[in-house]
Amino acid sequence: MSTDPRELILFQEVSKFYGEVLGINRVSLSIPPGITSLVGPNGSGKSTLMNLMTGLLHPTVGRISVRGTATDDPERLHRLVGYCAQPDTFPPAATGLSFVAGFLEICGLGRRAAQLRAEETIDQLGLSDAAGRKVAAYSKGMRQRIKLARAIAHDPPVLVLDEPLNGLDPMARAEVIALFRRWGAGGRHLIVSSHILHEVDLLSDQVILMNQGYVVAEGDIQGVRGEMTRHPLQIVVRCADPRPLAARLIGADSVTDLQLHADGGGFFARTRDPEGFYRLVQDAVLQEGLILETVMPVDDDVGAVYQYLIGEA
Amino acid sequence: MSASVNPIDRPAILSRGRWAQLRVLTRQELRLRATGLWSLPPLLLAFGPTFLLLFIVVVKHLFGPGDSAQEIVGGLADWRQAFAEVFHSLMLRVCVFFGCAAVFLNSFRSAVAGRYLHYSYLSPLRRELVVAAKYLSGLIFTGIAFMLGSLTMWTAAHLDGPLGETLPALFSAQGLRLGLTYAGISFLGCLGYGAVFLALGLRFKNPIFPTLFLMVWESINLFLPAGLQKLSIIHYLQSLGPIPAKTQLISVVAAPTSAPVSIIGLLLVTMGLLWLSMRWARGMELDYGSDA
Amino acid sequence: MAVYERRYEPYQGPRRPVGGRAWVISRFAWDDFARSRLFLASLVAGAFVPTLGLLVVYLHHNAQALDVLNLPISELIRIDGSFFYLLLWPQHWLALWMALVVGPGLITRDLTGVALPLYFSRPLSRRSYLFGKAAALMALLSAVTWLPVLLVWLFQASLGGRSWAGDSLDILTSIMVSSLAWILLLTSLSLAISAWVRWTPVARLFILGLVSVPSAFAMAVYGITDRPWGLVFAPMLLVRDLRFSLMEDSLSQIGTAMRGGFPSLSAPWTLAALGLWTALGFLALMSRVKALDVVR
Numbered sequence: 001m002s003t004d005p006r007e008l009i010l011f012q013e014v015s016k017f018y019g020e021v022l023g024i025n026r027v028s029l030s031i032p033p034g035i036t037s038l039v040g041p042n043g044s045g046k047s048t049l050m051n052l053m054t055g056l057l058h059p060t061v062g063r064i065s066v067r068g069t070a071t072d073d074p075e076r077l078h079r080l081v082g083y084c085a086q087p088d089t090f091p092p093a094a095t096g097l098s099f100v101a102g103f104l105e106i107c108g109l110g111r112r113a114a115q116l117r118a119e120e121t122i123d124q125l126g127l128s129d130a131a132g133r134k135v136a137a138y139s140k141g142m143r144q145r146i147k148l149a150r151a152i153a154h155d156p157p158v159l160v161l162d163e164p165l166n167g168l169d170p171m172a173r174a175e176v177i178a179l180f181r182r183w184g185a186g187g188r189h190l191i192v193s194s195h196i197l198h199e200v201d202l203l204s205d206q207v208i209l210m211n212q213g214y215v216v217a218e219g220d221i222q223g224v225r226g227e228m229t230r231h232p233l234q235i236v237v238r239c240a241d242p243r244p245l246a247a248r249l250i251g252a253d254s255v256t257d258l259q260l261h262a263d264g265g266g267f268f269a270r271t272r273d274p275e276g277f278y279r280l281v282q283d284a285v286l287q288e289g290l291i292l293e294t295v296m297p298v299d300d301d302v303g304a305v306y307q308y309l310i311g312e313a
Numbered sequence: 314m315s316a317s318v319n320p321i322d323r324p325a326i327l328s329r330g331r332w333a334q335l336r337v338l339t340r341q342e343l344r345l346r347a348t349g350l351w352s353l354p355p356l357l358l359a360f361g362p363t364f365l366l367l368f369i370v371v372v373k374h375l376f377g378p379g380d381s382a383q384e385i386v387g388g389l390a391d392w393r394q395a396f397a398e399v400f401h402s403l404m405l406r407v408c409v410f411f412g413c414a415a416v417f418l419n420s421f422r423s424a425v426a427g428r429y430l431h432y433s434y435l436s437p438l439r440r441e442l443v444v445a446a447k448y449l450s451g452l453i454f455t456g457i458a459f460m461l462g463s464l465t466m467w468t469a470a471h472l473d474g475p476l477g478e479t480l481p482a483l484f485s486a487q488g489l490r491l492g493l494t495y496a497g498i499s500f501l502g503c504l505g506y507g508a509v510f511l512a513l514g515l516r517f518k519n520p521i522f523p524t525l526f527l528m529v530w531e532s533i534n535l536f537l538p539a540g541l542q543k544l545s546i547i548h549y550l551q552s553l554g555p556i557p558a559k560t561q562l563i564s565v566v567a568a569p570t571s572a573p574v575s576i577i578g579l580l581l582v583t584m585g586l587l588w589l590s591m592r593w594a595r596g597m598e599l600d601y602g603s604d605a
Numbered sequence: 606m607a608v609y610e611r612r613y614e615p616y617q618g619p620r621r622p623v624g625g626r627a628w629v630i631s632r633f634a635w636d637d638f639a640r641s642r643l644f645l646a647s648l649v650a651g652a653f654v655p656t657l658g659l660l661v662v663y664l665h666h667n668a669q670a671l672d673v674l675n676l677p678i679s680e681l682i683r684i685d686g687s688f689f690y691l692l693l694w695p696q697h698w699l700a701l702w703m704a705l706v707v708g709p710g711l712i713t714r715d716l717t718g719v720a721l722p723l724y725f726s727r728p729l730s731r732r733s734y735l736f737g738k739a740a741a742l743m744a745l746l747s748a749v750t751w752l753p754v755l756l757v758w759l760f761q762a763s764l765g766g767r768s769w770a771g772d773s774l775d776i777l778t779s780i781m782v783s784s785l786a787w788i789l790l791l792t793s794l795s796l797a798i799s800a801w802v803r804w805t806p807v808a809r810l811f812i813l814g815l816v817s818v819p820s821a822f823a824m825a826v827y828g829i830t831d832r833p834w835g836l837v838f839a840p841m842l843l844v845r846d847l848r849f850s851l852m853e854d855s856l857s858q859i860g861t862a863m864r865g866g867f868p869s870l871s872a873p874w875t876l877a878a879l880g881l882w883t884a885l886g887f888l889a890l891m892s893r894v895k896a897l898d899v900v901r
Contacts, residue, residue, distance in 0.1 A: 354811075354814070358818065361818075361822065362825070365822060365825060365826065366829075369826070369829055369830060395828070395829045398825075398828055398829070399825045399828070399829065402821065402824065402825060402828070403821050403822065403824075403825045406821065407817070407818055407821040407822075408818070411810075411814045411817075411818055414810055414814075415807075415810060415814070418806070418807070418810065419807060422804065422806055422807070423804055423807065426803075426804040426805075426806075426807075427804075518806075519805070519806050519809075520806055521705070521806050521809035521810055521813065524810065524813075525705075525813065528813075528817075
């Protein structure tokens with residue numbers, strides 16, 4: 001992983017207080033390129049983190065840099081960053097097209113070029129038919145998409161999206177997720193906050209879990225899960241004759257618990273050492289010629305991690 | 314939603330100068346100001362005094378000669394005097410003041426209350442430019458409105474009496490100079506009050522109470538000692554009036570400041586306030602939760 | 606394990622009669638007012654002048670206290686129209702201040718919070734809603750205008766006897782009529798502006814402008830023409846005129862001096878002009894407050 005600050009988003013001991021209310025506290029992060037999801041309950045500090053990252057808020061303590069640019073230099077920062085913020089409000093009388101084209105003109109494009117570029121971006125988000133209408137008359141999903149269009153219109157290397165899937169219907173949601181995937185490839189940063197955990201799972205290269213203003217976990221989800229030794233990993237094994245395998249595994253130190261399925265066609269195992277567990281299973285298969293149908297962890301997704309780290313907090 | 318967004322020509326983005334950004338932003342702000350119902354109150358204030366003078370002229374003519382209403386005002390000199398009185402007591406003290414308050418207090422506050430200021434703050438430009446664009450657009454809007462309002466008011470003051478005498482007086486060098494001077498005073502009023510109200514709107518979540526204080530301060534200005542009188546915008550504007558006001562106490566300036574000092578003073582105050590506003594805008598955090 | 610099936614059951618308890626529902630709106634509006642420290646401070650400040658008035662009336666009729674204090678209050682201050690004018694005048698300004706403090710938020714908050722569709726979906730009619738809001742403001746403005754001054758008048762009447770009360774009915778009329786006209790006007794304008802202008806600070810500016818800008822126009826008309834018809838455009842000056850003209854016979858020199866040389870319209874004209882302003886305010890209000898706002 002690169003340690004070049006020009007390729008990272010860095011938080012160094014950042015705290016933000018709103019008067020006496022804690023926003024986030026002592027957050028140190030180094031976010032590499034790729035898709036990073038911010039996950040946490042309401043009020044956990046996700047939006048604060050995003051607002052700090054985009055310069056809308058200033059840290060009370062600490063330093064933040066986005067690809068080597070300080071967040072108190074909006075002129076440089078917002079050439080790098082596109083932000084789809086949470087407020088669902090727009091300048092009065094703005095149409096979809098004027099909303100995006102106006103931003104592109106400020107970015108540096110001529111009026112005609114900005115218009116063309118805005119039309120192209122809006123088209124890519126499926127809003128061409130509504131581009132000339134006032135944004136105030138848009139549905140929630142359309143408003144979400146026009147905000148997204150503005151955020152990506154200047155092709156920023158860093159895209160920050162606060163709850164971008166809110167209000168989108170299932171089709172639009174799938175298309176936007178596909179767009180994010182393409183966007184996240186090729187060395188760009190894409191930071192997304194979301195409550196919809198299975199979509200976070202589908203989308204993210206890494207997650208940052210937040211609770212009550214603190215970062216409670218960060219990294220790729222399997223890595224995070226592996227670190228959680230207090231909660232052994234649950235693995236389901238399905239095979240025609242599970243008893244010999246179960247007998248071999250039950251004696252191993254890494255297996256804490258094992259429970260045969262009622263139908264006799266498999267078992268649940270809990271382990272604190274998944275790699276050791278898989279090695280044991282591999283050895284058994286090779287030595288005893290077992291035929292396995294499934295070996296699959298069942299609680300190494302964001303939902304489970306969220307439940308263990310935040311739900312039980 | 315099919316293909317990914319094509320990469321933009323990034324060098325083009327980086328090449329845009331600040332002046333060009335200011336031009337674009339000012340145009341966008343001006344469009345916002347000029348459309349919708351919001352533009353109506355300042356325009357009514359700008360042209361209200363003209364309608365007032367026109368109304369009086371029409372009433373006077375409708376009553377016809379010999380009626381006591383004919384004696385409302387006398388000749389051209391009286392009308393010019395009446396213009397000076399109305400200009401100082403109504404146009405400057407009330408119309409320019411409230412017109413600028415309506416336009417400039419709203420510059421930041423309505424964007425915060427409407428929760429759309431973050432779009433400006435999320436653009437690749439210095440926040441000072443946002444302040445400058447909001448100020449410039451407001452100044453263009455109010456400046457044009459009140460300069461035109463002053464000129465039409467000056468014209469209306471010449472519509473009474475035999476037009477064969479009053480119109481040449483209006484278009485004479487002196488008449489034009491006086492008219493343009495009053496238009497210039499209105500513009501300076503917009504310049505000064507604009508900067509004050511922009512700063513108030515930026516600094517205070519509820520700027521009406523400082524505005525109320527300012528209104529009282531400007532109203533009692535003439536009753537204050539000479540030194541304190543100079544701590545107001547209206548003092549310098551009143552000092553610039555070429556026709557000395559006589560009858561109304563509210564229009565009399567006891568110790569007027571000379572025109573160059575007044576103009577330079579107003580410009581300096583404006584620049585100082587804009588500098589302050591830019592500093593505040595730079596340090597401003599957008600937390601809509603507490604501004605709703 | 607148990608499953609507790611929950612089914613919807615309609616509310617079976619007593620219901621508030623339809624006619625009384627507007628008071629719920631008033632009560633909540635009052636609760637909102639009470640959360641503002643500025644409002645509470647203003648309310649307390651509003652009691653200062655009437656209390657002073659009560660004290661002066663008491664001293665006037667208490668020879669013992671006058672002896673102790675050794676103050677010739679009876680000679681210094683006469684309890685006449687001018688005295689009540691001096692009590693009423695600051696209270697009317699205070700009413701304007703109160704309208705500025707609490708008026709703009711009355712409907713604005715419901716509009717920005719998109720609460721009107723909820724209100725009008727079932728339990729309330731548009732009229733009840735507006736009546737509830739107006740009643741809250743009118744009750745508040747009454748509490749700082751005619752109520753405390755009426756209290757002083759009644760106190761003086763009780764001490765001064767029937768003859769004083771009989772002779773001073775014009776003062777009572779002035780207190781009541783000018784205050785009610787002012788209250789109705791402020792209520793209609795505040796609510797209309799609150800409904801049309803969605804941002805409270807701007808709505809405050811509008812109220813301030815609407816009472817002061819026309820006054821300046823009226824003064825300008827008077828300055829040029831020496832005639833009072835410009836007053837028709839200046840509601841604040843109309844109320845001032847009404848206060849004076851209704852107690853004209855009871856004014857002493859101070860009161861006449863306070864009135865100044867400014868000419869006035871006759872009382873019926875003044876009332877008609879004020880009525881027109883108030884009606885315009887209510888019309889603007891009714892045209893704006895709707896359950897749905899369609900954007901095209």
